[in-house]
Amino acid sequence: MIPEQKKVMLRYTTLVLFFALMSVCIIVKAGLIMFAERQYWKDVADRFVKENVAIPPTRGNIISADGKLMASSLPEYKIYMDFKAGGYKKDTMLMNHLQEICEGLHQIFPDKSAQEFRRHILKGRKQKSRNYLLYPKRISYIEYKEVKKLPVFCLGKYQSGFHELSFNQRKKPFGSLAMRTLGDMYPDMAQGAKNGLELAYDSLLKGENGITHRQKVMNKYLNIVDKPAVDGYDIITTIDVNMQDIAEKALVDQLKNLEAQSGVAVVMEVATGEVKANVNMTRASDGNYYEMRNLAISNLMEPGSTFKTASIMVAMEDKYITPDYVVDTGNGIVNMHGSNMKDWNWHHGGYGPLDVTHILEYSSNVGVSTIIDKFYGKDPQKFIDGLRRMDIDTPLHLGIAGEASPRILGPKERSYFARTTLPWMSIGYETMFPPIYILNFYNAIANNGVMVKPKFVKAIARDGDIVEEFETEVVNPKICSDTTLMYIREILKKVVSEGLAKQAGSKQFSVSGKTGTAQISQGKAGYKSGKTKYLVSFCGYFPSENPKYSCIVSIEGPNGYPSGGVQAGSVFSRIAERIYAKHLYKDLAEAKDSTAIFIPDVKNGDLKEAAFILQQLNIASNGSSIPQGKNPVWGKATHTANEAELKKMTTNKKLVPNVKGMGAKDAVYLLESYGLRVKLSGLGKVSAQSIQPGSYIHKGQTISLTLTN
Incomplete structure (x- = not known):
C-alpha cells in the first residue's frame, strides 16, 4: 500500500507543479503583453476598428403645392459577383442554375440577351474575379430586388458572392418640369447642389451626417452607431404641377411655331405672391427647347412697352395727367432732342390726338414719351423718384442663385444724363429688368396696390409635419393712390378688350394687362447691327374684376412681325383659360337661389351611413329616427321639398x-x-x-x- 501511495503523491505533485508553472507562464506572458508588447497589440487592434465613419443622411424631398413629389433621393445600385465566395458548393449551384439566371437577367435588363449574360458570367468565373461587374449601368431599387430573387443571388453575400454598391441619386418624377426652379445636384451628391431651390435650401435639405465606427469581428465588420444621421427637411414649394405643365406646353408650342431663341412664362397668385409656374425655355443646338437657365429671375432685358404703365402711373400720381389728358401724336413720328421717336404704325400715318387711355391701348411711344418729357424733362430725377416710390426696382432677394436686380440709372447714378435718355426710358429702354420684377409690379396693381414678394417655398416639413411656414412678405403696402389704381386698372382692362392685346383676352372671363415689343440691344453695336432682334411680351392678370392670378409671357427673338399682343398675348390667353378651367370656379353658394332648400338625391342602401352624411352636410332629414347599432339598416331614400326622408325596409333572408x-x-x-x-x-x-x-x-x-x- 505504501508504494502505491508514493506513486499517487508523485503524480499529484507533478500535476501541481505543472499547473503552477503554467500559471507563472500565463502571468509572465500577460505582463509582457500589457507592458512590453502593449503598443504592438494596440496597433493590431486599431487595424480591426474603423473610427468616425460618416453615415450619410437621406436628402429631403421637394414637394409641389398640390402635394406631388417633385424631387427625391432614391437609391441606385451597381451589381457585382465574387466568384471565389462560397467555394465549390456555390460554384456548382451557379453552373446548375446558370441558364435560369441568365434568362432572368435578360427579363430584367432586355438590352442584353441571355446569351450575352452567359458569356459575360463565364468570363468572370474563368478570371476568378472577386469584384466582377455583372451589368454596366446603375439599376433602380426595384430592379435590384428582382435580381436578388434569382437563384444563387438570393443567398447571402458570403454564400452566393453576389454583392452591390449603392448610390443615392436625385430623381425628379416629373422629368424636366420646373427643372431650373427645382435645381440640380452634382453627379456625386456629396458635392452638393448646383442651382435652384436645391442650392437655395441646401442646408435644410441635406440633413446631418451621423457617425459610426466599424469593428471587425470574425472576418466581418459590424457597424456600431455613435451618432445617428439626421435626414434632411422636406421643402414644400409653391409650384402647382398642373399649372406648370399648362404654362410649359403653351409656351413651348409657341416657341417652336416662332422658332424663337428663348421664352419665359411665370404665373403668380395675386394675394400671396406664390409662384405657381415658372417656365424658362432656351433653344438648344438640336432645335428643341430645354430649361438651361432661370431666365425669369436672371435675364436682364429692356422691358419695352410693359414699362409704359409705370411711366403713366408716375405722371398720374404727380397729378399731371388723368385718363382724359390728350396728346397729339401727329403722324406717329416726333423729334425728341435730335432723335426720331416713332409709333409702330407711323408708316400708316400715325394716330393723331390720343387721350391717355388710348395711348396705352395702342401702346403709343410718342404719346408716353411726350408726356414724360414735357413734365419731367427739366427734372428727370423726379421721374426716377416716382418710379422708386412704387418699389419697381427694389431688389427682392428671392434667395435663388443667379438672381439679377433691376437697373434704373437716373441723373444721380450717371456721369452724363442725355436729354434723349428720359423719353426712351419712359417707353422701356435705358432700363433693365428680369421678367419676374415686371410681373411683380403688375401683380401689385392686381392686388389693390399691395406689392408682395414672390415666393417659391411655402413651408418646411419633416416626417409629414409642418416645421415652419413662410408668410407672405409685403414689399410696399401701397404703390400708388386709390385714384391712380382705379384709373390704371380700368385702362389695362381696355388694353385687352379694345386695344392691341385682344389676343390675350378670353370669351369666358375678362383679362387686364399690357403688351411689350422691344428691340434688343446688341451692346456696342447698337440695336440695328445685322438682323434686328426683338423681345415681345405680355404681362397682366385675370379675372379683371377679382384678380386671382397674374402672369407674364416673354419671348426673345421670334420670327415674323414682332407683336407682344399676338405672339406673347396668345400664349397668355391659352395659359389663363386652362388655369381658369382647372382652378377657378364659381362657388356653389353663389349659384344657389337663396330662397331654395338644397336637398340632394340620396341612394338607397344603408340608411345609417346616409343619415351620417346628411347630418355632416347640415341637410335636413329624418335620420335621427334610424336605429343605431353595429348592423346596417337597409331602406329607401326619397326627399320632399324640405328634407330627405329615409324609410326602413323589412328584409327576409329567404327572399331576394x-x-x-x-x-x-x-x-x-x-x-x-x-x-x-x-x-x-x-x-x-x-x-x-x-x-x-x-x-x-x-x-x-x-x-x-x-x-x-
Missing part, C-alpha cells in the same frame, strides 16, 4: 331583396350576405336585377345587376 336604387357597394354587400353571387355591369346606381325581388333564394345562385347613372 330589392336593391334597385342602391350603389354597387351596398347592393353587393347585402346580396352576398344572403348567400348570392353578384355580377355587375355599368356604373352608377342599380337600375335592374336579374332575379326579381321576393323570389326564393338558392344559396350560391348568381344575380346580375345593371348599373346606370
Whole structure:
C-alpha cells in the first residue's frame, strides 16, 4: 500500500507543479503583453476598428403645392459577383442554375440577351474575379430586388458572392418640369447642389451626417452607431404641377411655331405672391427647347412697352395727367432732342390726338414719351423718384442663385444724363429688368396696390409635419393712390378688350394687362447691327374684376412681325383659360337661389351611413329616427321639398331583396350576405336585377345587376 501511495503523491505533485508553472507562464506572458508588447497589440487592434465613419443622411424631398413629389433621393445600385465566395458548393449551384439566371437577367435588363449574360458570367468565373461587374449601368431599387430573387443571388453575400454598391441619386418624377426652379445636384451628391431651390435650401435639405465606427469581428465588420444621421427637411414649394405643365406646353408650342431663341412664362397668385409656374425655355443646338437657365429671375432685358404703365402711373400720381389728358401724336413720328421717336404704325400715318387711355391701348411711344418729357424733362430725377416710390426696382432677394436686380440709372447714378435718355426710358429702354420684377409690379396693381414678394417655398416639413411656414412678405403696402389704381386698372382692362392685346383676352372671363415689343440691344453695336432682334411680351392678370392670378409671357427673338399682343398675348390667353378651367370656379353658394332648400338625391342602401352624411352636410332629414347599432339598416331614400326622408325596409333572408336604387357597394354587400353571387355591369346606381325581388333564394345562385347613372 505504501508504494502505491508514493506513486499517487508523485503524480499529484507533478500535476501541481505543472499547473503552477503554467500559471507563472500565463502571468509572465500577460505582463509582457500589457507592458512590453502593449503598443504592438494596440496597433493590431486599431487595424480591426474603423473610427468616425460618416453615415450619410437621406436628402429631403421637394414637394409641389398640390402635394406631388417633385424631387427625391432614391437609391441606385451597381451589381457585382465574387466568384471565389462560397467555394465549390456555390460554384456548382451557379453552373446548375446558370441558364435560369441568365434568362432572368435578360427579363430584367432586355438590352442584353441571355446569351450575352452567359458569356459575360463565364468570363468572370474563368478570371476568378472577386469584384466582377455583372451589368454596366446603375439599376433602380426595384430592379435590384428582382435580381436578388434569382437563384444563387438570393443567398447571402458570403454564400452566393453576389454583392452591390449603392448610390443615392436625385430623381425628379416629373422629368424636366420646373427643372431650373427645382435645381440640380452634382453627379456625386456629396458635392452638393448646383442651382435652384436645391442650392437655395441646401442646408435644410441635406440633413446631418451621423457617425459610426466599424469593428471587425470574425472576418466581418459590424457597424456600431455613435451618432445617428439626421435626414434632411422636406421643402414644400409653391409650384402647382398642373399649372406648370399648362404654362410649359403653351409656351413651348409657341416657341417652336416662332422658332424663337428663348421664352419665359411665370404665373403668380395675386394675394400671396406664390409662384405657381415658372417656365424658362432656351433653344438648344438640336432645335428643341430645354430649361438651361432661370431666365425669369436672371435675364436682364429692356422691358419695352410693359414699362409704359409705370411711366403713366408716375405722371398720374404727380397729378399731371388723368385718363382724359390728350396728346397729339401727329403722324406717329416726333423729334425728341435730335432723335426720331416713332409709333409702330407711323408708316400708316400715325394716330393723331390720343387721350391717355388710348395711348396705352395702342401702346403709343410718342404719346408716353411726350408726356414724360414735357413734365419731367427739366427734372428727370423726379421721374426716377416716382418710379422708386412704387418699389419697381427694389431688389427682392428671392434667395435663388443667379438672381439679377433691376437697373434704373437716373441723373444721380450717371456721369452724363442725355436729354434723349428720359423719353426712351419712359417707353422701356435705358432700363433693365428680369421678367419676374415686371410681373411683380403688375401683380401689385392686381392686388389693390399691395406689392408682395414672390415666393417659391411655402413651408418646411419633416416626417409629414409642418416645421415652419413662410408668410407672405409685403414689399410696399401701397404703390400708388386709390385714384391712380382705379384709373390704371380700368385702362389695362381696355388694353385687352379694345386695344392691341385682344389676343390675350378670353370669351369666358375678362383679362387686364399690357403688351411689350422691344428691340434688343446688341451692346456696342447698337440695336440695328445685322438682323434686328426683338423681345415681345405680355404681362397682366385675370379675372379683371377679382384678380386671382397674374402672369407674364416673354419671348426673345421670334420670327415674323414682332407683336407682344399676338405672339406673347396668345400664349397668355391659352395659359389663363386652362388655369381658369382647372382652378377657378364659381362657388356653389353663389349659384344657389337663396330662397331654395338644397336637398340632394340620396341612394338607397344603408340608411345609417346616409343619415351620417346628411347630418355632416347640415341637410335636413329624418335620420335621427334610424336605429343605431353595429348592423346596417337597409331602406329607401326619397326627399320632399324640405328634407330627405329615409324609410326602413323589412328584409327576409329567404327572399331576394330589392336593391334597385342602391350603389354597387351596398347592393353587393347585402346580396352576398344572403348567400348570392353578384355580377355587375355599368356604373352608377342599380337600375335592374336579374332575379326579381321576393323570389326564393338558392344559396350560391348568381344575380346580375345593371348599373346606370
